[in-house]
Amino acid sequence: MLSEDQAFALLKRRLFIDRGLDCEQYKENYLKRRIAVRLRARNCRNYLEYLRVLRVDPEEYTQLLNQLTINVTQFFRDKDVYDKIRDEVIPGMLKSKGSVGSRSLRVWCAGCASGEEPYSMAMLLDHVLGNELDNWNVRVLGSDIDDRSLAVAREGVYQDSDLLEGMDQDRYFKKLETGNGIAYQVREHVRRRVKFEKLNLFELEGRRHYDMVMCRNVLIYFSRNVQARIVEIIASSIMRDGYVVLGKSETLSHASSALFQAAFPRERIYQRVPGTVRPGVAKGAISG
Ligand SMILES: C[S@@+](CC[C@H](N)C(=O)[O-])C[C@H]1O[C@@H](n2cnc3c(N)ncnc32)[C@H](O)[C@@H]1O
Numbered sequence: 076m077l078s079e080d081q082a083f084a085l086l087k088r089r090l091f092i093d094r095g096l097d098c099e100q101y102k103e104n105y106l107k108r109r110i111a112v113r114l115r116a117r118n119c120r121n122y123l124e125y126l127r128v129l130r131v132d133p134e135e136y137t138q139l140l141n142q143l144t145i146n147v148t149q150f151f152r153d154k155d156v157y158d159k160i161r162d163e164v165i166p167g168m169l170k171s172k173g174s175v176g177s178r179s180l181r182v183w184c185a186g187c188a189s190g191e192e193p194y195s196m197a198m199l200l201d202h203v204l205g206n207e208l209d210n211w212n213v214r215v216l217g218s219d220i221d222d223r224s225l226a227v228a229r230e231g232v233y234q235d236s237d238l239l240e241g242m243d244q245d246r247y248f249k250k251l252e253t254g255n256g257i258a259y260q261v262r263e264h265v266r267r268r269v270k271f272e273k274l275n276l277f278e279l280e281g282r283r284h285y286d287m288v289m290c291r292n293v294l295i296y297f298s299r300n301v302q303a304r305i306v307e308i309i310a311s312s313i314m315r316d317g318y319v320v321l322g323k324s325e326t327l328s329h330a331s332s333a334l335f336q337a338a339f340p341r342e343r344i345y346q347r348v349p350g351t352v353r354p355g356v357a358k359g360a361i362s363g
Contacts, residue, residue, distance in 0.1 A: 082122035086110070089129065094136055096143070096220075097277050100301045109142045144296075146188035146224045150239045151195045152291070153323050156342045160196075160287075164318055164344060165203045168286055171316055179212040183285045185276060185309065186219055186293030190228025190269070191237070193217035196289070197265045198247050216285075218274035228271050231261035276305050282312040291343075292322035299328050306331040315349040 077085065087098035087106075098106055110125070117135065119125040129135050151157045168180065180200065184193040193215045200213050219225055232251065238244060238259060248259035261269075276293065288309050294302045306327060309319055319335060321327070321343040327335060335345035 077123055079121055079123075082126060083107075086122050086126055086129075089126065090136075090139070093133075094140060096140065096275075100277055100297050101143070102296065102298050105296055106143070109145075110139070113139050113142050141221065141223065144219075144221050146219070146221055148188040148191045148292075149237065150191045150233075152192065153342075154239075156320065156323070156344070157195065157199060159339050159342045159344060160320070161199055161203055163339065164287070165200065168318075172286075178210060179214075181214045181216070181285045182287045182289070183216045183218070183282070183312065185274070185288060185290045187217035187224075187228065187271070187289075188219060188221070189224045190217055190231060190271065191233070192289060192291065193228070193269050193271075194231065194247075194261050194265060196287075197268045200268075201247075201265060202243075213268050215269045217269060217271045219271075220273065220275045222273065225271050225273055231266050232258050233261075234258055277301075279305070279308045279312075284314055285312050285317060286314055287318045287320065288313055289320040291320060292325070294321065294325050303328045303331050307334065310334040310347060313347045315347060317347050319345050319347070321345070 090096045090098050110122075113135070114120075114122075114125050116138070117125060117128045119128060129139075172178065172180070182193070182196050182200075184196065187193050194217075197213070197215045200215075201208055204211055204213070217225075217228055219228070232253075233248075235257060238248065244259070247262055247265055249262050251258045251260050276290075290305070290309060294305065297305065306319070310331075313319060318338065323343060325343060327345060334348060336348055338344050338346040
């Protein structure tokens with residue numbers, strides 16, 4: 076008979092083998108809290124009983140993964156951050172691009188949940204560039220590990236309550252009549268600049284040349300050394316003077332702080348310090 080600790084270790088192993096989720100990367104307390112929700116939902120008294128449920132009902136894996144990768148988000152989450160990006164960061168980026176004759180802007184939202192964050196960035200760039208937009212090659216990538224969230228993101232349809240007051244709704248959303256009432260779809264001129272991809276942050280490889288990477292409210296789920304490793308990989312994806320934006324409750328670990336300087340610390344906006352990433356770090360998955 077397995078002890079609770081052994082059953083917990085086995086559960087983590089099953090999640091890795093069956094679903095590719097490396098639980099060792101998450102903080103243990105976080106994992107236990109989230110798994111406990113599913114134990115209660117399936118009336119299991121311990122991890123062993125829950126392992127039996129997973130064996131006879133593999134659909135439960137999906138519920139468990141959804142529970143582990145909570146995907147709460149909203150348009151223009153933390154308005155002050157987007158204000159700073161609009162007023163300081165984007166003008167700085169445009170100037171830097173102008174000095175090297177580039178007309179390309181690439182933003183990556185890693186851990187984008189149902190897409191509100193990448194769409195917000197595409198709307199913001201549309202707003203700032205205005206009539207100049209067509210002279211620029213603007214691309215926004217949204218990535219996440221969660222299929223359900225990505226399906227919502229690709230459709231780009233949201234309920235009224237999801238939209239932020241004061242946004243130029245008519246410019247960015249088309250009203251739809253659905254069976255369940257009114258919904259709003261992000262307009263085509265924004266959607267065509269945003270692509271979505273399924274990407275596990277533990278298996279990032281060789282992505283390059285982003286001007287800004289937003290990785291907000293994602294790192295908090297991971298242990299400190301994994302955070303540092305992810306930040307190092309993200310740093311290697313960013314142009315030499317590009318930016319990374321974290322969530323308001325997140326900070327760069329001491330290990331990562333040499334890679335970036337705090338451009339706007341209150342808003343958790345950091346700028347890459349050129350030449351500080353080990354060559355080849357973008358290749359290969361994270362291992363502990
Ligand atoms: C709280 S949401 C953050 C959404 C958005 N960045 C924001 O700040 O509003 C966290 C997202 O991280 C994703 N996530 C968790 N673990 C991940 C992993 N290993 N790889 C990629 N995405 C992951 C979850 O699926 C979830 O959608």
